[in-house]
Amino acid sequence: MGGRKFEIKRIENDTNRQVTYSKRRGGIMKKAWELNVLCDAQVSLIVFSSTGKFHEYVSPSTTTKKIFDRYQQTAGVNLWQSHYEKMQERLNKLKQINNNLRKEIRQRTGEHDLDDLSIEELRDLEQNMDNSLKIVRDQKYHRIQTQTDTHKKKLRNSEEANRNLLYQFEGRDEDLGYGLVDHEGHHESELREANAGSHSFAFHLHPIQPNLQEGRIYGFHDLRLP
Incomplete structure (x- = not known):
């Protein structure tokens, strides 16, 4: 008994379509490999899924580009001509845009292209x-x-x-204590720390002497450490 026949049409269910694609892709890749090994044929197989995934099989002794070049020579067609023409058209548009921008720059600087x-x-x-x-x-x-x-x-x-x-x-x-004392008719300031347990320092400042000689007479008290 033969296998059950079914109509060849697009599978609507996404999951079933993906499963079928994976199985049949593997099968066709295997057939391409068998054709290369058994018959010493040069094979290039390119497959794109509906989601854009790319799969390729190329005979180990060649490349896809070599096979395309050989196909162009044999069939007498140019596969790259249309692509080259599109690239050339795009290049011309970019050149025109560049020229317009340069002209606008020269006009803004007032250098050239204002007379017209x-x-x-x-x-x-x-x-x-x-x-x-x-x-x-x-x-x-x-x-x-x-x-x-x-x-x-x-x-x-x-x-x-x-x-x-x-x-x-x-x-x-x-935190420091201040006191004013009168010593031998001269006003002096004595600074003492409030903490009696710490070392005390006393500074005696005489008024500014009228001259250097009087300064020598009165003298200045030195810093004393008890």
């Missing part, structure tokens, strides 16, 4: 340049404002740090 412009074209060029200048000026002002704000922020941070240091020193001074 009409009044309307010159007016449009002027308007475009004014718009460009406004954009550049706005960007410049924005950059200046940003840098100014940054410097102001850094300055505020520095001032805040200075105030904190000042508060710390003032808090430390509040």
Whole structure:
């Protein structure tokens, strides 16, 4: 009994279609390999799935390009002519775009290509340049404002740090005792630490002497460590 026949048509179910593709792709790849080995034939097989996946089998002794070149020579056709023409057309369009851009640059700099412009074209060029200048000026002002704000922020941070240091020193001074004593008719300031258990330091400061000779007479008390 023969196998069950079924109609050859597109499989609508995605899963069944993918399973069938994988099985039959493997089968045709095997047939291509058998044809190459058994008959010493040069085979190039290219398969694209519906999802765009690419599969290829080429005889080990050749390449797909060599087979295409041999096919062109045998059949008398040029497989690359249409592709070359499309590439050439694309290249010409890019050259035209490049020439137009270069011409626009020369017009904006006022160097060349202004004599052939009409009044309307010159007016449009002027308007475009004014718009460009406004954009550049706005960007410049924005950059200046940003840098100014940054410097102001850094300055505020520095001032805040200075105030904190000042508060710390003032808090430390509040822990120290101050006293004014009168010694031999001269006003002197004596600074003592509040903590009696620590070493004490005394500084005696005389008023500014009227001259160098009097300074030698009065003299200055040295720093004393008890």
